[in-house]
Structure formats: C-alpha cells, structure tokens
Amino acid sequence: MDKIREIFDIGAGFETAIDWLTEYADWLFDFIAVVVEGFLDGVNWAFHLLPPPLMIILFVAIAWHTASRGVALFSVIGFTLIYYMGYWSETMDTLSLVFSAVIFGLLVGIPLGIWASKSDKAWNILRPVLDFMQTLPAFVYLIPAVLLFKLGPVPGVIATLIFSLPPAVRLTNLGIRQVPVEIKEACRSFGATPKQMLLKAELPVALPTIMAGVNQTIMLALSMVVISGMIGAGGLGNVVLKGITQLRIDMGFEGGISIVILAIFLDRVTQALSDASGRQS
Amino acid sequence: MALVEVKDLYKIFGPSPRRAIPMIKAGQTKQEIKKKTGCTVAINGATFEIHKKETFVVMGLSGSGKSTFIRCLNRLIKPTAGQILIDGQDIVLMNTEELRELRRYKMSMVFQNFGLLPHRNVVNNVEFGLEVSGMEKEPRRAKALKALTLVGLEGFEYSMPNELSGGMQQRVGLARALANDPEILLMDEAFSALDPLIRSQMQDELLELQAKMHKTIIFITHDLDEALKIGDRIAILGPDGRVRQIGTPEAILAHPSDEYVKEFVQNVDRTRVITANTIKHRCSVLNHTKDGPRAALHLMEKEKKSFAYIIDADRVLKGIVHIEDAARLVKEKKEDLAPIIRHDFYTTSADTPISDLLATAIESKYPLALINEQGIFQGIVDREAIIAEVNEGADDTGAPVVFSEVLEQNGNGLGGEDNAPEKKGKES
Numbered sequence: 001m002d003k004i005r006e007i008f009d010i011g012a013g014f015e016t017a018i019d020w021l022t023e024y025a026d027w028l029f030d031f032i033a034v035v036v037e038g039f040l041d042g043v044n045w046a047f048h049l050l051p052p053p054l055m056i057i058l059f060v061a062i063a064w065h066t067a068s069r070g071v072a073l074f075s076v077i078g079f080t081l082i083y084y085m086g087y088w089s090e091t092m093d094t095l096s097l098v099f100s101a102v103i104f105g106l107l108v109g110i111p112l113g114i115w116a117s118k119s120d121k122a123w124n125i126l127r128p129v130l131d132f133m134q135t136l137p138a139f140v141y142l143i144p145a146v147l148l149f150k151l152g153p154v155p156g157v158i159a160t161l162i163f164s165l166p167p168a169v170r171l172t173n174l175g176i177r178q179v180p181v182e183i184k185e186a187c188r189s190f191g192a193t194p195k196q197m198l199l200k201a202e203l204p205v206a207l208p209t210i211m212a213g214v215n216q217t218i219m220l221a222l223s224m225v226v227i228s229g230m231i232g233a234g235g236l237g238n239v240v241l242k243g244i245t246q247l248r249i250d251m252g253f254e255g256g257i258s259i260v261i262l263a264i265f266l267d268r269v270t271q272a273l274s275d276a277s278g279r280q281s
Numbered sequence: 282m283a284l285v286e287v288k289d290l291y292k293i294f295g296p297s298p299r300r301a302i303p304m305i306k307a308g309q310t311k312q313e314i315k316k317k318t319g320c321t322v323a324i325n326g327a328t329f330e331i332h333k334k335e336t337f338v339v340m341g342l343s344g345s346g347k348s349t350f351i352r353c354l355n356r357l358i359k360p361t362a363g364q365i366l367i368d369g370q371d372i373v374l375m376n377t378e379e380l381r382e383l384r385r386y387k388m389s390m391v392f393q394n395f396g397l398l399p400h401r402n403v404v405n406n407v408e409f410g411l412e413v414s415g416m417e418k419e420p421r422r423a424k425a426l427k428a429l430t431l432v433g434l435e436g437f438e439y440s441m442p443n444e445l446s447g448g449m450q451q452r453v454g455l456a457r458a459l460a461n462d463p464e465i466l467l468m469d470e471a472f473s474a475l476d477p478l479i480r481s482q483m484q485d486e487l488l489e490l491q492a493k494m495h496k497t498i499i500f501i502t503h504d505l506d507e508a509l510k511i512g513d514r515i516a517i518l519g520p521d522g523r524v525r526q527i528g529t530p531e532a533i534l535a536h537p538s539d540e541y542v543k544e545f546v547q548n549v550d551r552t553r554v555i556t557a558n559t560i561k562h563r564c565s566v567l568n569h570t571k572d573g574p575r576a577a578l579h580l581m582e583k584e585k586k587s588f589a590y591i592i593d594a595d596r597v598l599k600g601i602v603h604i605e606d607a608a609r610l611v612k613e614k615k616e617d618l619a620p621i622i623r624h625d626f627y628t629t630s631a632d633t634p635i636s637d638l639l640a641t642a643i644e645s646k647y648p649l650a651l652i653n654e655q656g657i658f659q660g661i662v663d664r665e666a667i668i669a670e671v672n673e674g675a676d677d678t679g680a681p682v683v684f685s686e687v688l689e690q691n692g693n694g695l696g697g698e699d700n701a702p703e704k705k706g707k708e709s
Contacts (some may be wrong), residue, residue, distance in 0.1 A: 186396030190410035191385035
C-alpha cells in the first residue's frame with residue numbers, strides 16, 4: 001500500500017501541480033491579481049465615498065424600493081447598529097469583497113450555465129466539478145488561493161468567487177433548460193438565430209431562476225468572505241478572527257451580528273429582485 | 282396547383298433510424314420495429330399535395346405522428362427520409378440560412394399552448410417574428426397592430442399574456458403568425474387547449490379570416506368534428522403513422538377508404554357535413570318566357586306533383602306555380618303565368634349543411650330550391666332526401682321498442698293478449 005502511495009500520491013500530486021503553476025503560470029496569476037485588485041479597489045473606494053449616514057439612507061432606500069417597508073425598517077435599525085458598534089468601515093470592506101467576488105463569479109458562472117444548458121456534454125463535465133466545488137470544505141480553497149495569490153484581499157476574492165460559483169452555474173442551467181419547449185419551438189419557427197433565441201426568449205424567461213441563483217451566490221460569498229479573513233482579506237472576517245484568536249468575546253459577537261445584518265439585508269433585497277422578475281413573467 | 286408536395290416522407294425516432302426503413306417497406310409493424318431496433322416510427326411513408334389557398338387538415342389520434350409531421354414542414358424536426366417540396370424547393374436539403382429565410386417569410390406556426398413570451402406584452406409578442414427578421418421598429422409596430430386588429434384584439438395591445446384568457450392568448454398567437462404575412466400558416470392543434478365554446482368560436486373566426494386572407498393553412502387536430510368543419514381537404518393518419526385517406530370532408534364521410542376510417546367517422550354528426558349539394562335532385566322546371574298554364578299543368582301531371590318551379594331563360598329562379606292556380610288560368614283562357622307565380626317557399630345555397638335545413642324542410646309545403654349567388658336554379662332538396670341522409674349511419678337499434686314487447690317484458694299479460702298477435706305480425 002505504501003509502495004503504491006509512493007508512486008501515486010494524490011496530495012503530493014496536487015502540490016506538484018500548484019508548484020508548477022506558481023513557477024510557469026505566474027504571469028497569468030499576476031494578471032488576474034492586478035485585474036481583481038483594481039476592481040476591488042474601485043468598489044471599495046465607492047462604498048467608502050459617502051459618509052455612513054448617507055450610505056445608511058441609500059441602503060434603506062434600496063430596501064424600500066425593492067423589498068418592503070419591513071426590510072427598510074430593519075435596514076435603518078441594523079445599519080445604525082453597525083455604525084454605532086464602530087464596524088462601519090469593516091462592513092463596507094466586506095461588502096466590497098462580496099460585491100467583487102459576486103460580479104466576477106456571475107461573469108464566469110452565467111456563461112458557464114448557458115453553455116451547460118445548451119450542451120449535455122458540457123453539463124456532464126461541469127456537474128461533477130460543481131459537486132466537487134460545493135462539497136470541498138471552504139477552508140481548503142484558501143490554500144491554493146494563498147499559494148497562487150499570496151495573502152490579502154485578492155486571494156480572498158478568488159477563493160470566495162470559486163466557492164460561490166456553483167449555484168450561479170446550476171440555476172442558470174436549470175432556468176434555461178426549464179423554458180417551455182413550445183417557446184423555444186416558437187422562436188425557431190419564426191426564424192430566430194440561436195443568439196436571438198437566447199437573448200429574447202431564454203434568458204428573460206429563465207430570469208427568475210437565474211436571480212434565485214444570484215441570491216444564493218451572494219449568500220455563499222458572504223459566508224466565504226468571513227472565512228477568508230484568515231488569509232488577511234480584511235473586513236468583518238478580521239474582526240471575528242480577532243475575536244477568536246484573542247478570546248475577545250465582545251468583538252466576536254459584534255462582528256458576528258454585523259455579518260448577520262448584512263446577510264439579511266442582501267438576502268431580502270436580492271430575493272425581492274428575484275420575485276419581481278418572476279412576477280413580471 | 283400544389284404549393285406543398287410531400288413525397289414518401291418518413292420520420293423515425295431512435296438510434297440509427299434509417300435501418301428501420303427497409304423493415305417498414307417489408308411490411309413489419311410499428312411494434313415489431315420498436316422491439317427489434319428500439320426505433321419509433323412516427324411518419325410512415327406519407328405522400329400528398331397541398332394546394333395553394335386551401336385549408337388542409339391532418340387529423341389523427343395521439344401517437345399518429347401528426348405533430349411530428351407539421352414540425353417536419355418547417356424543419357423543427359428533420360425528416361429521416363423523403364422530400365418536402367415547397368414551391369418546388371426541397372426543404373429537407375436546405376441549410377440553416379435558407380431555412381431561416383423560409384421560416385421568416387414563407388411560413389408561420391401557431392402552437393397548441395400558444396408559445397407566447399411571458400415577459401413581453403401582446404404587441405411585442407406579435408412583433409417577434411418581424412423583430413428577428415430585422416425589421417425596423419416603426420413598420421413592424423404598424424404591422425403588428427394591423428394583425429391584432431385582424432384577430433379582434435384592439436385595446437389589448439399592452440396587456441401581458443398572463444392577463445388574457447386562453448382564447449385571447451391564442452388570438453395573440455394567431456396575430457403573431459399573421460404579422461409577417463406568410464404564405465403558409467401551420468396550426469398545431471391550435472384550438473385544442475381551449476374550452477369547447479371558445480374553440481368553436483375560434484374555428485368560426487378562422488374560417489372568416491380565411492375567407493378574407495386566402496392563406497394556405499395546414500391544420501393539425503385530433504378532433505374529427507374540427508377537421509370536418511375547417512378543412513377543405515382532410516388527411517387521416519392511422520395509429521401506425523400511415524396516411525389512411527385524403528379527401529374532402531364529404532368524400533371521407535361518404536366513402537371511408539378502410540375499416541379504421543369508417544370506425545372513426547361513424548360517430549360523426551353527418552348532417553353537419555353533408556351539404557344540400559350532395560342530396561339535391563334535378564327536377565323539371567317551367568320556363569317563364571315560353572311556357573303557359575297548359576304546359577305547366579302537363580308538366581305537373583307528368584311529374585305527379587302539385588307545383589312546379591319557374592325559371593327564366595338564364596335559369597334564374599322566378600318562383601313557383603301551384604296546380605290549382607294553373608288550372609284556373611286554363612279555365613279563364615289566359616296565357617301568361619305571371620299573375621299566379623308565388624314566392625312563399627324556401628331557398629338555400631349548395632354549401633348549407635343539411636342539419637340547418639331539416640327543420641325548415643319538415644315544416645315547408647314545398648321542397649327547398651337550391652340557388653347560387655346569381656339566383657340560378659340548381660335543383661331541389663326535399664324532406665325525404667334529408668331524412669334518408671340523416672338515417673344513414675344512424676344507429677338507433679333498440680332505442681324505440683314496440684309497446685307490446687314492453688308489455689310482455691313487464692309480464693303484464695292481462696289485456697295485452699288480444700292485441701299482441703296483430704302487433705307481432707306488423708313487427709316481423
């Protein structure tokens with residue numbers, strides 16, 4: 001058994017692969033890092049642009065407009081509480097991380113989902129990969145992210161992106177596959193090209209399902225962003241981590257509450273957007 | 282003239298379907314082929330022509346391949362073998378680009394469950410076909426609005442599809458198909474999802490529209506009554522995917538080609554389909570310009586009738602004369618028939634179904650006179666002919682029972698004894 005393991009060592013094989021990547025594909029990861037960092041900095045700058053009271057008003061307005069008065073009321077109380085506890089800046093950092101990871105995630109995930117919905121072969125390849133991605137413990141993502149992108153917010157975004165990608169792919173695929181056959185036939189029977197069919201029929205009809213995927217992606221991203229505090233991604237993850245490592249119960253609890261408030265706000269707002277796109281059709 | 286020619290068309294679903302064709306030709310059944318090759322035969326060697334401006338109905342029960350057939354016509358499904366010529370061009374051989382052109386400009390399709398885009402309002406749905414063919418916003422909006430007027434949906438242009446009833450949604454589907462003014466309209470069970478009252482109303486409207494538009498309509502249905510009502514010609518598909526009979530509704534009802542079709546049509550209300558034209562008689566008539574009362578009397582005696590129809594030199598119907606009036610004229614030694622011509626009888630046109638004539642024919646003293654739009658006399662329809670036609674195929678054995686039998690069955694012998702022999706004699 002040991003003999004075989006010597007020849008065929010899975011862990012070592014993975015290590016070799018990562019080594020190879022760091023050595024020969026360095027330029028690629030540097031490029032990705034530059035792009036992600038630039039985007040993240042821009043987003044972070046935007047979230048810190050307005051003074052906290054104005055941002056709170058903005059969040060409340062978004063909640064009121066998209067969701068309900070209840071969610072708006074919750075946002076007033078929740079965000080004021082975060083501000084009062086003194087974690088405003090960290091919360092905005094976390095929000096920027098989530099936002100960046102989700103944007104990049106959707107940029108990758110939705111096209112993958114479309115591809116998977118069009119080709120059974122693609123879906124048969126993607127499905128086990130997605131299963132693997134979803135069942136692998138979240139911490140495991142941190143290792144290659146650190147090795148390839150060093151420490152800091154960029155590997156945090158990358159790890160978060162990969163962790164939160166599966167629902168976007170799955171639900172985009174599902175949504176498009178669930179478009180009624182007659183609608184697809186109708187499009188073809190009027191001479192629509194595959195592109196016209198996708199843009200004018202399939203994506204709009206699948207939109208509620210895709211939005212449900214976006215919602216899940218955001219929620220997963222939020223949970224992962226906290227974990228990536230361990231590799232120095234910053235934000236509320238850092239607060240919680242400090243709470244754990246320094247046994248500061250007060251800090252850990254306050255950081256936790258801030259995350260929950262942010263999570264509920266993001267969930268309700270995106271849920272409402274998803275419902276709205278469903279009602280329209 | 283044939284617009285669509287289908288030649289020896291096969292569609293077989295399953296792995297390497299072509300190998301099933303020799304088996305079909307060798308006369309093996311659908312089940313045998315399914316067992317041996319795993320292939321399902323959907324269309325089995327269909328050959329027929331569809332003429333310009335006719336409504337051609339393909340009728341069959343579920344599993345007869347009718348939906349597959351209509352999808353072969355615009356190549357939503359690629360046939361396994363055979364030819365489909367539209368204006369002499371074989372669409373089976375067309376490439377993607379040519380097919381797209383065909384679908385955009387030549388033929389449109391109406392779907393059973395409407396196939397509307399739920400996120401677009403009515404007018405945007407109707408515009409869809411024009412939009413994908415690249416038409417500018419303004420002309421396509423104008424065309425869409427015109428199509429909506431045609432199907433009677435003014436005022437609903439900006440409603441969403443889910444706000445409309447089924448019948449109205451299908452009107453949107455119809456308007457969408459009409460908007461790009463195609464030569465051929467494919468209708469796949471277009472009214473089957475609607476409730477019976479709305480369905481019948483939509484059928485009437487389709488007939489009205491067709492009278493105005495003169496499209497070539499290919500209509501798929503599983504409902505024989507619908508087929509008979511809408512179709513100029515009908516193709517009946519058997520459960521094996523084979524075309525069993527093609528013909529006009531009347532021809533199919535009058536001369537079913539085989540047992541399957543016969544069984545199919547026997548429950549149809551024939552009176553709705555058989556028209557006055559089929560059962561009309563010729564009859565001798567008087568010529569208004571040359572015949573006098575003596576000729577009239579002579580004719581009526583010869584025909585053993587108490588009346589005679591009068592026409593002019595162009596065979597336009599003028600009226601009817603009664604035997605007593607003619608006799609009186611003879612007695613009065615007058616020559617002109619004009620004063621005794623009566624107009625108190627009924628006329629009808631040749632394409633009226635006899636179900637619409639029955640009540641009138643029973644009430645009327647005279648047979649119905651058949652005239653065309655110019656008033657030209659074409660023959661008569663009498664009540665005996667109508668009743669004979671209604672009787673044909675009507676199967677009421679056992680429903681009316683001779684009263685004496687009822688008495689016997691009830692065991693009520695008293696008093697029944699005396700009458701029974703007499704009645705029995707009549708019965709046998």
